[in-house]
Amino acid sequence: MASDPRGKAATLAQRRRLLSSSCRLFFPEDPIKIVRGQGQYMYDEQGEEYIDCINNVAHVGHCHPLVVQAAHEQNQVLNTNSRYLHDNIVDFAQRLSETLPETLCVFYFLNSGSEANDLALRLARQYTGHWDVVVLEHAYHGHLSSLIDISPYKFRDLDGQKEWVHVAPLPDTYRGLYREDHPNPAEAYAGEVKRVVSSAQAQGRQIAAFFAESLPSVGGQIIPPAGYFPEVAKHIHKAGGVFVADEIQVGFGRVGKHFWAFQLQGEDFIPDIVTMGKSIGNGHPVACVATTQAVARAFEATGVEYFNTFGGNPVSCAVGLAVLNVLEKEQLQAHAAHVGSFLMELLRQQKAKHPIIGDIRGVGLFIGVDLIKDEATRTPATKEADYLVSRLKENHILLSTDGPGRNVLKFKPPMCFSLDNVQRVVAKLDAILTDMEEKLRSCETLRSQPCGSPTKPCPSLAAAQPGYPGEPFLFLPTLPHQRPE
Amino acid sequence: MASDPRGKAATLAQRRRLLSSSCRLFFPEDPIKIVRGQGQYMYDEQGEEYIDCINNVAHVGHCHPLVVQAAHEQNQVLNTNSRYLHDNIVDFAQRLSETLPETLCVFYFLNSGSEANDLALRLARQYTGHWDVVVLEHAYHGHLSSLIDISPYKFRDLDGQKEWVHVAPLPDTYRGLYREDHPNPAEAYAGEVKRVVSSAQAQGRQIAAFFAESLPSVGGQIIPPAGYFPEVAKHIHKAGGVFVADEIQVGFGRVGKHFWAFQLQGEDFIPDIVTMGKSIGNGHPVACVATTQAVARAFEATGVEYFNTFGGNPVSCAVGLAVLNVLEKEQLQAHAAHVGSFLMELLRQQKAKHPIIGDIRGVGLFIGVDLIKDEATRTPATKEADYLVSRLKENHILLSTDGPGRNVLKFKPPMCFSLDNVQRVVAKLDAILTDMEEKLRSCETLRSQPCGSPTKPCPSLAAAQPGYPGEPFLFLPTLPHQRPE
Known part of the structure; x- marks a missing residue:
């Protein structure tokens, strides 16, 4: 346009x-x-x-030309809802299934990672019959009401923490509770999840799910220690909950070694639900939830339809397929x-x-x-x-x-x-x-040669830091320039 | 693809x-x-x-060629998030504003009607400081957790009604409480909303919003009597709530006389929030929330960002603009x-x-x-x-x-x-x-000429109704074919 x-x-x-x-x-x-x-x-x-x-x-x-072309070809022919049979949706599901462990074999298509996480929440609750969710500190899982509730990054500044949300420490080995010098940070951080679960249970709460980005992004580009997820999953499963791996930011080959970031956690680790968004359509609004037959069946058993107007339409699926093709073709x-x-x-x-x-x-x-x-x-x-x-x-x-x-x-x-x-x-x-x-060295020199300005930032210092005139010291505590003694 | x-x-x-x-x-x-x-x-x-x-x-x-072309042109050039300045998003907002009453002048772009209604809920709650919602019987406002809660069509079959949701009768003058013979069904149905609000307030609840499709669709293609919304808005505003007009199914000129279906309710009726989806992008996943400065400012005052990865991207907005152009050009x-x-x-x-x-x-x-x-x-x-x-x-x-x-x-x-x-x-x-x-007449004849089958559907009847062999009577109570006396 x-x-x-x-x-x-x-x-x-x-x-x-x-x-x-x-x-x-x-x-x-x-x-x-x-x-x-x-x-x-x-x-x-x-x-x-x-x-x-x-x-x-x-x-x-x-604007990858093959993805753009795929969208255009399909846009010219048909773009309608998934209540009609169409090859693209089943082909896309098939291709995605080939990237995932065999048990993650039921697919739902949606328009955004937020919609995917919201559905994951519904699936988890329906399957487990529980309501509560364990999340990581500073996590962000989407902009919808239900997801702000499970996103400490958001709810800390808004309505605060709901009684059904339980926050576990971020498995950050640089800045967190257990660091690079800990003999087994994976087990130690998973133990924290166990503690959070036990504490919730002691209050009569029941855990539906543990949600985590496979690599917490908003949390500060965190790489959880390998083995953490499998340990967490043990504790969560024992509590009757499911493990949701949020791959919205980090899936589709980004981690290099594997197609999915959760696979960094151990070859045999399999989440119960995987959510996908962002990269899946190279910018086109498409998203996906993959889960097990058991979880899907529990949801189906309600008899309530899941319908998403745009989700899984032929264009979104054509785009998703094109992204997979390009990933493969260009290695x-x-x-x-x-x-x-x-x-x-x-x-x-x-x-x-x-x-x-x-x-x-x-x-x-x-x-x-x-x-x-x-x-x-x-x-x-x-x-x-x-x-x-x-x-x-x-x-x-x-x-x-x-x-x-x-x-x-x-x-x-x-x-x-x-x-x-x-x-x-x-x-x-x-x-x-x-x-x-x-500049810092020059500021330090200036600091040791007081200019006489009593409280305001020293003009020489400000000049030394273009663009940040109001911030007198970079790398230094914010102090007024020293007065002459 | x-x-x-x-x-x-x-x-x-x-x-x-x-x-x-x-x-x-x-x-x-x-x-x-x-x-x-x-x-x-x-x-x-x-x-x-x-x-x-x-x-x-x-x-x-x-597959309107002008809409397809607009998508393709923009897809080839740029499709990224709305954290960068771009003309398409502001042009689209400008064009939408020209279709709406002047006070509905702040826009948010999203990927689906469900995302739009979820944001409307957040806006209403933030602005009013209240939590509760009044909806119409059998309403459907989307597939997200928060919207199933306000959709009797869905929650009746699932978790049931939350304590913060209050259901008012559908203003259905054919089948509802007040029918075509009522002297003032608009006022009578609005009075029902007032009653629902009062009853909620008597239980200490506070109303954040009244949500309604401007023409309830899942409710049975209902045309609320003109004047109903303005009366409802009076009661809702008095309770401190806002009026949300869900135009997802019915907006964009569908009603002929007006561009928006809520305008059927009276020239001077203005909702506080309008949500758009479905038709807005002719199948491309795009949606919009329009609201007043007052509502938007209350939301901004939280200091919390609203970010939607795909929402308002240059392609979605190009598509939305193309749809508006076609509507105009083809009248x-x-x-x-x-x-x-x-x-x-x-x-x-x-x-x-x-x-x-x-x-x-x-x-x-x-x-x-x-x-x-x-x-x-x-x-x-x-x-x-x-x-x-x-x-x-x-x-x-x-x-x-x-x-x-x-x-x-x-x-x-x-x-x-x-x-x-x-x-x-x-x-x-x-x-x-x-x-x-x-066929009915033939069935009636057959009924009066018993075939002797004691309980099973009569084969002649079944033959008379191809495709429905198991349903013995069309237009008649489901009875086994009469036994010979």
Whole structure:
């Protein structure tokens, strides 16, 4: 749909007038207007190119021609609901089933990861006859009412925690309860889930499900220790609940070694329900729930229909099939493993060079760079991360932060991200960190040479940190510039 | 995505193996495999043409070339989330705002009507600080957990009614509490809402919202008496709640006289929240919530972001804009008024001819044909409706039933439905009803000439009703054939 091309300011003004400000922009101080995408690149209205390091929805690359073509071919022929027989929906289910353990063999198609998690919740409750849910700290499972209830990331700021929601510690071996020096963090963190379950049961509650992203993303690009999920599943099954693996952010080959991130947890670990979204349609609104015959049958036994108007329509399924074809044809899972390893390697070199980098963690093209104030406390370097992301954006590299401290740089680029992209991005990261460190040294020198300003930020310091005039010290506690003695 | 073309049986077998049987097919005994759609027609794998009288999602016609082209053009260029500035989302919001009363000026974009109603619920609760919802009997507002809770059509068969949900009588002037002979059914039905609200308040409950489809569809193609919504809104506002008009099934010019069905209720009636889905994208998964500045600001005040991964992406908005363009260019709203009037007229002639037709109600291309056992009791002719729909399908006319008695034939075809389609469909309806009546007479004759079969259906009767051998009497109480005295 061609619109009149217009300047960024005009679009922004219209947006402020017509859309809720609850719908936030990236870089709200100076948002970007993106008019074109291709592969791992995005282009603004001036034609400037940005490297996209964050869009895990454009899984096989922005506007992949084979995916676009598949959508167009099907759009011209038929797009209707799944109450009629159609080959695409069954073919898509078949292809997905080939990527999953054999027991996950019943499929439901929907329009978004949120819809998928909501259905997973309904399935779990129907199957178990229980109501309660165990989730991880700072988890996010979607924007729907039912999912805000099970998303500590959201409910902490809203209505608070429902009595049927139980929060277990994030299995974060860098910043959590049990760290890299623990002999068996998987068992220790699973023990925490057991404790949470027991405590809920002691209050007469009954567990329907444990929900977790296979790799907690909003939680700070966390890689749970291998063996954690199988242990958790034991405790949850014993309590009569089911294990829901939320693969919305991390599925479809992103982790490189495996097609699904839950498979990192052990070859024989099988969730009871798997939810898929985001990358499944490369941006087209499609999502999926896969489950076992037993869970599906319990839901069927209610006699109540599940109907989703757009879910599983021929176009959505054609797009989903095309994404699977491209993944296979371009060997993007192996590519993610290869490029991700290279990125990890270069980032580890950066860690050795820049003390602000506390931890590098990741698998495939799902990587987190945890920025800290100092090694001893591992205090999140929130402002520094924000500043870094802003500087990267000025350098046409799109990255963002996550984690409770909003201090973890998250890499989850389109799967076609290249070795060259890795080099360019890390070189720029290095240059900016080096510049920040130089500024820090200059600030420290300035601090030791008081300018006489009693409480306001020192103008020399502000000048040393363009773009952050109100923030007197980077890497330093926020103190007014020292008064002359 | 081209799949191997295959026979219906093969597709059905694959579907039974891979999809949950909770996802039901139309005509489950003999489902249709649809491989192509164009305008108001669908085509099966044999190339047989069906007239589609029910698909209100394919609003401007299946595979409308301008909508398909808009999707393709945008898909080739960019499809990403709404955290970047883009013209399509603001243009779409602008165009929608031009169709709505001025105060409904803040927009949120989502992927399905269900997502829209869930957000409406969140908005209402945040704005009012209340929790409870008043809905109409047999209402359906979506497949999500939160919406099943406010959908008597669903919750009656599942967990039952939550304490925060209050059900008001359906403003059905044919079959409801106050009928066509009531001097002021609008006020009387609104009074029922007032009573429900008062009763809830007496139990210490506080009303966040009244949710209603502007024309209750699953409820049985109900046309609420004009003036009902404004009266209800008075009572709801007095209780501190908001009025949510669910236009998912009935918006976008379907009612002919107006662009929105709630506008049938009075020129100056304005809901606080309007939800849109289905027809908005002609089958592409897109949806919208429109509300007032006041409601939006209360939601913004939480400081919590609303982010929907696919919602408002450039492709969805391009498709939405294309649908609005086609509606305008082809003057489909006026067309719906014209064709709908003709259909109503021909159906009224049928009513005069066939006693099974108890009521014809509708506006524009939203029409219900209420089938009854007899005029005195208005008992729903459920089996007859089912049989009729099945016969129509054999005649390549796709119709379905709705209403608590599943006895209301519902017409809600693509908006390009033609005068010729009307004539063909009504002629076929007439022929089948005439045939059914002849069979009935023949059955009555057979009944008066007992065959000697003690309890089983009479073979002659069964033969007289092909396709329904197990149902001995059409239009008659289900009795075994009389034994010889």
